[in-house]
Amino acid sequence: MEGLCVAQSAQPLGLYVHTFGCQMNTYDSLRVQRLLAQDGYALTTNATDADVIFINTCSVREKAEQKVFSLLGRLRRLKSRKPSLVIVVGGCVAQQLGSTLLERFPHVDVVVGTRALGSLPHILRSVRRGASRVAHVPDQDEEGWRELFGQTEAWVTDVVAPVTVMQGCDNFCTYCIVPYVRGRERSRPSREILREVQLLVEKGAREVLLLGQNVNSYGKGLEEKTRFSDLLRLLARETDVVRLRFTTSHPKDLTDDLIQCFVDLSPLCPHIHLPFQSGSDRILKRMHRGYSAEEYFRKVERLRAACPEISISADVMVGFPGETREDFERTLDLLRTVEFDSLFSFRYSDRPHTAARLFPDKVSEEEKAHRLTELQALQAAITLKKNLMEVGQVREVLVESTSKSGQGQMSGRTPHNRIVNFEGSQALKGRLIPVTITEAYAHSLKGRPVFPLEDLSGQRP
CATH class of the missing domain: 3.80.30.20 (tm_1862 like domain)
Incomplete structure (x- = not known):
């Protein structure tokens, strides 16, 4: 997940989010977006338009950690062209390495641990006013941690x-x-x-x-x-x-x-x-x-x-x-x-x-x-x-998004968590529809809606 489009206020600050790792990190990134929106930030899908870049990191395996370091290296050039840009590293790599990240990557401004996300608005305000670079990685949940849930x-x-x-x-x-x-x-x-x-x-x-x-x-x-x-x-x-x-x-x-x-x-x-x-x-x-x-x-x-x-x-x-x-x-x-x-x-x-x-x-x-x-x-x-073994079966598919497999294709999942691609339009997003499975591949299925597409338009059940 690299960003969600949200309503923007007049001349908002641009926020770019890049999330590595697990679904827990995806959830944390959503909470950060909500928290910073209250401080005047609006999401952008282009890092070059951002005033703040928030990188939510994963360190469960060495390969995931190296991906973080690679991205931080690439951001050095953007920071040199735009000195006012604030680069924030959060997540598990931040919690693990703390101030070491500031030493290794001089263009990083803020390191915030997994248990200090609630402090991010205050930290950003200070840094944007000219305060020193900061690594904040407490060992215990800070007050306000729970308030981030439900956001x-x-x-x-x-x-x-x-x-x-x-x-x-x-x-x-x-x-x-x-x-x-x-x-x-x-x-x-x-x-x-x-x-x-x-x-x-x-x-x-x-x-x-x-x-x-x-x-x-x-x-x-x-x-x-x-x-x-x-x-x-x-x-x-x-x-x-x-x-x-x-x-x-x-x-x-x-x-x-x-x-x-x-x-x-x-x-x-x-x-x-x-x-x-x-x-x-x-x-x-x-x-x-x-x-x-x-x-x-x-x-x-x-x-x-x-x-x-x-x-x-x-x-x-x-x-x-x-x-x-x-x-x-x-x-x-x-x-x-x-x-x-x-x-x-x-x-x-x-x-x-x-x-x-x-x-x-x-x-x-x-x-x-x-x-x-x-x-x-x-x-x-x-x-x-x-x-x-799914071919020929009729499965209830929750339509989630457009498919990566081609134009005019939608994608969803069966209750058993199998990805199904089929012909359809954006109007089907959020619908539960019966789909006959017609083809099987290594990582996905292809299907055909049981009912004609015109019969599936309108309000979702």
Whole structure:
């Protein structure tokens, strides 16, 4: 996401936003846009027109971090041509590196951590008045952090709206930097989330995506005794949301009461993202994941027994320190056994602060690349097989946007989170329409609306 077009006041200051990484960052960027709009900023889709550039960063993997550094390097020339431009770095790289970013990139003016977004308007006012460059990365949530939640409802221009339900992580997997840059787990009160979801629905959102580093552990630290399954039931019962999704789930915290929600709650889409990371028990133990490969598979079995049509996606890592060929083969075996609908796969990279960075027996970059290629080829065949099984089926598609596949094409997703492209117009955006699947590809489907396009015009259901 690089920006949303919003109403502009007279001679507003230009704000350009570039977001890297996860959906949590996308949500944070929306909150920053809302916050700065109250200070006279209007979004621009062109960095050269901006008075302030806000870069929301990701450091979960080294590759994501390098993308941030590359963009910052390219912005040096723009800053030299426009000295009044204020460049702000936020997100996880900011929280991780702090003032080091100011030293490495002299053209960066502000570094603001993940827990200090509420301070950004004040910091920008000071810097624009001539104050020194600043790095503000507190270890604790500042006052005003919670007020930033619920600040997105006036900005809904998309069919799908993200809502953060909790932040942080207490698991401390040995490879993961998240607890160090996002902090420990904090949950929002259920009624606060309820109000935000209903406001988003009233503003036009058809689907709400609930976000958290580990939504399954929702409720920690709250006075109310509310589990994540309780929150889902509350939202299904007391809001008008058409579709609900959530991410991300930790397998060790996936409970039977949450699985039952896929049976009981009609707005809840039959899809779950359930990272497994490795099929080797030895590696899972070194990762501090808290489950075995067999325990993971049994949870998948329970999900499919309760909801046979559920689609399952996951994350998997190759080349963790000490991973042998035998360990990797067990990961491939798990892929063959589970047959994930889709998979996010990546190579291990050392991350600051994490325990695994000090582990011996590092796997070579060449071997990691080879294993990743082999794994992705296996998963590509599985995904294509699953997609081919969709051909001839009629699926309800939520129309989200114009398609990248060509003019006159629209794109949406099935409840199972499969992308479908089909002939249509912008008038269909936000509609739920039945589509017959006609073709299958590695990453998407092609379809044909069941009803003639002229019959689908008018008010959306």
